[in-house]
Every structure is written in C-alpha cells, then in structure tokens.
Amino acid sequence: MLEGLQMFVEGFIGFMRPKIIFDVLWATQLGIIVGMLPGLTATMGVALMTTLTFKMEASNAVLILVCMYVGAIYGGSRSAILLNIPGTPANAATAVDGYPLAKQGRAGRAIGIATTGSFIGSVIGMLMLAFFTPIIGNFALKIHSPEFTWLAIFGIVICGNLTAPKDPLKGWIAGFAGLFVAMIGMEGMHAHIRFAFGTVALSGGIALLPAMVGAFGFAEIITIMKHPKYEVVKTKIERVIPKFSDIKRYFKTIVRSGVVGTFIGAIPGVGEDIAAWVSYDMAKRSSKEGDKFGTGVVEGLIAAETGNNACVAGAMIPVLSLAIPGSAPAAVLLAAMFIHGIRPGPLIMLEFPEFVFQVVAMVLLASTAMLILGLSMVRTLVKVLLVPREKLMPIVFILCVVGAFAIQQRIFDVGVMVVFGVIGYYMREMDYPVAPLVLGIILGKILDDNLRRALTLSDGSIIPFFTRPICTVLAIITLLTIFSRMKWFQKLTGSVRSGIKAVFKGK
Amino acid sequence: MKESNMPRADFVTSMILIAFGISVLVLSLQMPRFEEHDVNPYSVPGIVPGFLGAVIAFLGVVLLIRSILQKGYRLGISGGTVKDFFSSEVTKRFALTIAISVIYALVLLGRISYPIATGVYIFAFIFIFEYEWKKSFSDQLKKVLMALVISVIFSAAVTGVFRYLFLVNLPG
Numbered sequence: 001m002l003e004g005l006q007m008f009v010e011g012f013i014g015f016m017r018p019k020i021i022f023d024v025l026w027a028t029q030l031g032i033i034v035g036m037l038p039g040l041t042a043t044m045g046v047a048l049m050t051t052l053t054f055k056m057e058a059s060n061a062v063l064i065l066v067c068m069y070v071g072a073i074y075g076g077s078r079s080a081i082l083l084n085i086p087g088t089p090a091n092a093a094t095a096v097d098g099y100p101l102a103k104q105g106r107a108g109r110a111i112g113i114a115t116t117g118s119f120i121g122s123v124i125g126m127l128m129l130a131f132f133t134p135i136i137g138n139f140a141l142k143i144h145s146p147e148f149t150w151l152a153i154f155g156i157v158i159c160g161n162l163t164a165p166k167d168p169l170k171g172w173i174a175g176f177a178g179l180f181v182a183m184i185g186m187e188g189m190h191a192h193i194r195f196a197f198g199t200v201a202l203s204g205g206i207a208l209l210p211a212m213v214g215a216f217g218f219a220e221i222i223t224i225m226k227h228p229k230y231e232v233v234k235t236k237i238e239r240v241i242p243k244f245s246d247i248k249r250y251f252k253t254i255v256r257s258g259v260v261g262t263f264i265g266a267i268p269g270v271g272e273d274i275a276a277w278v279s280y281d282m283a284k285r286s287s288k289e290g291d292k293f294g295t296g297v298v299e300g301l302i303a304a305e306t307g308n309n310a311c312v313a314g315a316m317i318p319v320l321s322l323a324i325p326g327s328a329p330a331a332v333l334l335a336a337m338f339i340h341g342i343r344p345g346p347l348i349m350l351e352f353p354e355f356v357f358q359v360v361a362m363v364l365l366a367s368t369a370m371l372i373l374g375l376s377m378v379r380t381l382v383k384v385l386l387v388p389r390e391k392l393m394p395i396v397f398i399l400c401v402v403g404a405f406a407i408q409q410r411i412f413d414v415g416v417m418v419v420f421g422v423i424g425y426y427m428r429e430m431d432y433p434v435a436p437l438v439l440g441i442i443l444g445k446i447l448d449d450n451l452r453r454a455l456t457l458s459d460g461s462i463i464p465f466f467t468r469p470i471c472t473v474l475a476i477i478t479l480l481t482i483f484s485r486m487k488w489f490q491k492l493t494g495s496v497r498s499g500i501k502a503v504f505k506g507k
Numbered sequence: 508m509k510e511s512n513m514p515r516a517d518f519v520t521s522m523i524l525i526a527f528g529i530s531v532l533v534l535s536l537q538m539p540r541f542e543e544h545d546v547n548p549y550s551v552p553g554i555v556p557g558f559l560g561a562v563i564a565f566l567g568v569v570l571l572i573r574s575i576l577q578k579g580y581r582l583g584i585s586g587g588t589v590k591d592f593f594s595s596e597v598t599k600r601f602a603l604t605i606a607i608s609v610i611y612a613l614v615l616l617g618r619i620s621y622p623i624a625t626g627v628y629i630f631a632f633i634f635i636f637e638y639e640w641k642k643s644f645s646d647q648l649k650k651v652l653m654a655l656v657i658s659v660i661f662s663a664a665v666t667g668v669f670r671y672l673f674l675v676n677l678p679g
Contacts, residue, residue, distance in 0.1 A: 052673045173566045183556040192552040225604040394632035406675045414612050430516050448555040455549035
C-alpha cells in the first residue's frame with residue numbers, strides 16, 4: 001500500500017513540469033469543448049486524440065488522452081443543462097434536472113454543481129482505481145484460458161444486458177456480431193485468413209479505431225442532421241462557484257453516486273451513460289424529494305454528474321488489470337496504450353506497476369484541471385454551442401476521416417469507418433446498442449485465442465470450463481444475467497422470495 | 508423509428524441474422540483443419556467463428572419467434588408507404604448526408620489533393636443544407652460567402668495542424 005502511495009507521489013511529481021501542465025490544460029479544455037458539442041462524444045474525442053498523440057512519448061500521450069476523456073464526460077453536462085441535449089450520451093441523466101434548473105434562471109448554479117459533482121466523482125473513482133487495480137491485478141494472475149473465455153462471454157452478456165435495458169436480446173445480438181467482426185482477417189494460431197474472400201485489405205482484419213469512429217462519430221452525424229434545430233436557453237449565467245452548503249447537504253448522495261459510478265465503470269463495456277442513470281435512479285429512490293426529480297432538483301443533477309465522472313476512473317480498472325475496457329472511450333484508451341507499447345493486463349503489476357499509479361496521478365491532474373477550467377470561462381464557452389450543426393457536422397466528419405486514416409494510413413480504413421457509421425446508425429434506429437458491438441471487437445481475439453487454447457489443454461473436454469473455481473463463479477453470474485431478464489425466472493424468484501418471507505413471518 | 512414498426516423491422520432483421528449465422532457456421536465448417544500437419548483438432552481456425560455463427564443464428568431465431576408473436580410478419584408495404592418514405596424530408600436529409608460524405612471520403616480523397624477535397628466537401632455540405640432554392644441568390648449571397656470562407660479556413664487549418672504540427676499523414 002505504502003509502495004503504491006510512493007509510486008503515486010513519484011508519478012505526480014514527474015508530471016509537475018510546465019510543458020506537461022500546459023498539455024493537461026489544453027487537452028482538458030479541448031475535452032470540455034468536444035463534450036459540449038452535440039455530435040462529438042468522449043469516444044470520438046479520445047479516438048481523435050490518439051491519432052494526434054501518435055508520435056508523442058507514451059506516458060505523455062496517455063496523459064493527454066485521460067484529460068480528453070475526463071474533460072469530455074464533464075463537458076457534456078454544459079449542453080445538457082443549457083440545450084436539454086446531452087453533449088455525450090453520459091449526460092442524458094444530467095439534462096433531466098439540469099435543464100429545468102436552467103429554465104428557472106439558475107443555469108450558473110446548475111453548472112457549478114455539475115462541475116463540483118464531476119470533480120468529487122472523479123476523485124472517488126481515482127481512489128478506487130488506486131485501491132482496486134493492484135488487488136484485481138494480483139488476482140488476475142490466477143486467470144487462465146478457461147477463465148478468459150468466460151470473461152469474454154460474460155463481458156458481452158452483461159454489457160448487452162445493461163446497455164439495452166428495454167431489450168437485452170438486441171444487446172446480445174450486437175455483442176456477438178462484434179465478436180464475429182473480430183474473426184475477420186488472419187487468426188493468431190495457424191495464420192489462417194478467415195472471411196476475407198480473397199481481398200488483401202480484409203485479410204488484415206477490421207481495426208478497432210476506424211470501426212469505433214464510424215459507429216460513434218459518423219452514425220451521430222447522420223442522426224443529428226435528421227433532427228430539428230435546437231435552441232439555447234436564453235438565460236443570464238449568474239454565480240458559478242458552488243455553495244459549500246450544497247455539497248455538505250448532498251454529501252451522502254455524492255459518495256454513493258461516486259462509488260456506484262466507479263463499480264459500473266468497472267463492468268466491461270458498460271459506460272458513463274449507465275453509471276449516470278443508475279446513480280440518478282438511486283438518488284431518486286432514497287431522496288426525500290424523490291417525487292420532484294425531473295423538475296430541477298439539485299440532488300438529481302449532482303447524482304448524475306458524480307456518477308458519470310466516477311465511471312471514468314472505474315472504467316480504467318479492468319483496462320489496466322485485465323486489458324478489458326470498462327467503457328467505449330476506455331476501449332480507445334486501451335487501444336492507444338497498445339499502440340504506444342504499454343501492455344496492460346494481468347502482468348501489469350509485475351511489469352509496469354509504476355504505470356498504474358501514473359494513471360492514477362493522471363486522473364487527479366485531469367480532474368483538477370477540469371474543476372478549474374469548468375468554473376472559469378463559462379460565458380465565453382457557451383458561444384461554442386451557438387455554432388449551427390450545418391457548419392459543425394462537415395468538420396466533425398473530416399475529423400472522423402483523419403481519425404480513421406491516420407494510424408495505418410489505409411483508405412480502406414476510411415471505408416470501414418463509413419460502413420460502420422451506416423451500420424451504427426441503423427442499429428440505433430432499431431434499438432440495438434453500439435457499445436456491445438465495440439466491446440465484441442476487442443473481446444473477439446481474447447475469446448478466439450483462449451477458447452481454443454483451453455480446449456487444446458483439456459483435450460476437448462468442456463468440464464474445466466465449469467469446475468475451476470473462478471470459472472464456476474463466472475458461469476453462474478453469466479447464466480443469472482441471462483435468466484434475470486426472462487419472465488419465468490422473475491416469477492420464480494418472486495415466488496421463492498415471498499415463500500421465504502412467509503416462513504420467517506411464520507404465516 | 509416508431510415503436511409500432513419495431514416488430515416488422517425485427518422480423519426482417521431476424522431473417523437476415525439467421526441467414527448470416529448459418530452462412531458463418533457453414534464457412535467455418537469448411538475451413539481447413541490442417542490434419543496433414545498433425546494439428547490439435549481443438550485449435551483449428553473454424554471453432555470460434557463456428558460457435559459464434561451458431562449463437563447468432565440462435566439469437567436470430569429467438570428474435571423471429573418474438574416478432575411473429577407481435578405480428579411483425581404483417582409488413583404492410585404498399586406503393587403509398589414506399590412513396591411516403593422516399594419523399595419525406597427526413598429521408599432526403601439522411602440520404603444527402605451519406606451521399607456527400609461518401610463521395611468525399613471514398614471518391615475524392617486519395618485522388619485529388621487533401622486540402623482541395625476537404626474544402627470542396629465543407630463548402631458543398633454547408634451549401635446543400637443551408638441554401639434555400641426558393642429564395643433568390645442575391646438574398647443569400649452572404650450565406651454562400653460565409654460557407655466559402657469557412658471551407659477555406661478549416662481545410663487549411665486541418666491540413667496545417669495535422670500535417671505540420673502533429674506530423675500525421677493525410678490521404679491524398
């Protein structure tokens with residue numbers, strides 16, 4: 001523990017150089033702007049930044065990406081409050097109470113509270129990141145091929161379940177389709193080329209970044225260009241600096257949302273949007289003003305914003321310890337780490353333990369920059385929201401093209417981006433979540449290598465997949481996740497529960 | 508999409524998924540097994556995609572059954588609905604966005620110089636979505652000039668920043 005603290009302090013001091021502080025400030029500010037603009041999400045921002053920081057030193061590049069990520073998730077609250085349009089999907093819950101507050105002429109207070117909530121959320125997430133990553137990392141050394149196979153399947157199932165709350169079947173379909181996409185191209189064991197149909201370009205496989213930029217960026221452009229115009233609330237922005245009494249009064253909600261947000265972030269592929277909704281929902285249930293939520297209640301706003309920013313650090317826990325992303329932007333972050341030669345995963349606590357604590361220090365730096373920048377220049381930045389979409393979207397698309405092209409320099413990747421954009425658009429139209437698709441592309445390789453390796457070691461027997469202790473737990477959780485959405489299972493658990501209650505009540 | 512149309516969309520999608528899943532399964536079964544190299548039969552390339560094909564087909568069947576229970580097989584396609592779909596403003600905007608973007612990304616890029624292609628794209632995009640054909644050109648001169656200025660500034664800025672500041676290679 002003390003060793004960790006020492007590495008954190010060393011990492012933090014290492015970043016205390018003027019050039020790095022300058023990088024932190026501009027990257028966070030750019031993140032806030034990206035988050036604010038509807039159409040540019042955190043995923044897109046981190047993906048574009050990966051392209052830009054391609055030639056930088058590894059830790060500096062990752063720092064800039066973390067700043068972009070933290071800034072964008074926070075920045076989205078600005079448009080959620082002022083436009084009722086969440087700048088990123090993570091801020092949808094913010095709009096529910098943030099926008100009514102702005103309409104009541106309390107936009108400044110709402111922005112101040114959102115900023116403070118986001119900061120405290122980030123800090124809670126950061127503490128949990130520092131505490132849990134080494135624990136999970138050490139535990140992960142016990143994870144072998146059969147466990148990784150289950151983790152890949154569990155990741156898809158839970159991600160599909162939580163990102164498509166109305167219709168988990170569609171979440172699972174999206175996830176398995178993503179796993180299939182990862183099968184295209186040359187496989188790792190015998191160098192056999194699958195599903196390329198003789199084309200050279202496809203034999204290299206579908207790269208994650210172009211697919212993501214398309215599914216999140218281009219799909220968003222198409223969706224936005226169809227929507228009617230939006231209007232900014234015409235309100236004076238008064239005092240932004242939050243009152244200490246607000247923070248003190250809702251302290252319990254803040255801590256709860258921070259912890260819940262971090263845990264949800266750590267679930268594979270389940271990102272900030274779900275974290276914000278769950279935190280919001282829990283605040284609503286436990287609050288005395290629960291029935292007033294949606295009419296401009298400060299507690300709802302603070303719960304949503306604390307939850308989504310806590311999720312950012314939470315999403316990095318599995319990235320570092322298992323090389324499995326906790327959210328879509330974290331997936332890009334993971335890809336960027338690989339590009340820069342850092343190999344996150346079970347061995348990280350043995351190979352680069354100092355990197356884990358450097359990431360913790362990065363989150364702290366980014367959150368601090370976010371707090372300072374978030375509480376200043378509020379009125380100037382609001383003008384960015386006035387840019388009409390007809391002028392903004394072509395520029396976003398140009399960035400999508402550069403983001404898809406730059407890393408491998410193949411026009412084919414631009415094509416991949418366009419195709420995934422159209423697929424992503426239709427998926428949204430038909431209520432299929434995009435996050436499991438992207439998670440599938442990452443987990444596909446893990447599933448492919450580990451399932452075959454495990455089967456080879458067990459000589460084709462599937463018994464070890466159920467009898468090894470961690471496998472048993474993962475198998476039970478996976479099955480429970482699937483069954484929990486089925487009516488007969490809900491009825492069964494309902495009757496069992498009432499039966500147990502009856503026994504204890506002695507009726 | 509309207510909630511009431513969902514079972515119909517699901518009905519069609521489920522058919523596609525089943526066909527897709529089965530094709531993946533068949534292609535996976537046809538993959539080489541490298542018996543002549545004495546390769547472990549559980550490490551052959553077709554195992555995982557075959558498994559995924561089967562799962563996708565199965566999920567497709569579940570979706571099909573559900574959409575049939577919700578009467579999704581009544582597709583209700585008639586000349587009128589098709590005409591309405593193609594003449595609606597939303598479809599036009601949707602098709603225009605994709606068309607201009609595809610022309611830029613897959614036709615212009617790599618063939619002509621990057622800043623020119625990008626400038627043309629930005630101008631065309633703004634012009635197409637902002638210009639109102641019913642009004643006279645002279646009334647909208649300012650709009651057109653503005654589009655021109657934005658396209659020049661941004662294509663120059665993007666090219667400059669990426670190529671010279673961040674040393675990223677650009678297409679074309």
